[in-house]
Amino acid sequence: KKMPEVKSIISKDxxxxxxxxxxxxxxxxxxxxxLE
Structure with missing residues (x-):
C-alpha cells in the first residue's frame, strides 16, 4: 500500500x-x- 495509515470504510451490507x-x-x- 502506498499510504498504510489510510483506511477504507464501508457498510457491511x-x-x-x-x-x-x-x-x-x-x-x-x-x-x-x-461521524454517526
Missing part, C-alpha cells in the same frame, strides 16, 4: 471489501471527532 466494515448506527472516530 454493501458486500464490498474495505479495511473497516461498519453497521448502521456505528460511530467512526477520527482525532477528537466522530
Amino acid at each position: 454493501s458486500k464490498a471489501k474495505a479495511d473497516i466494515l461498519i453497521n448502521a448506527g456505528d460511530k467512526i472516530h477520527f482525532g477528537n471527532l466522530f
Whole structure:
C-alpha cells in the first residue's frame, strides 16, 4: 500500500471489501471527532 495509515470504510451490507466494515448506527472516530 502506498499510504498504510489510510483506511477504507464501508457498510457491511454493501458486500464490498474495505479495511473497516461498519453497521448502521456505528460511530467512526477520527482525532477528537466522530461521524454517526
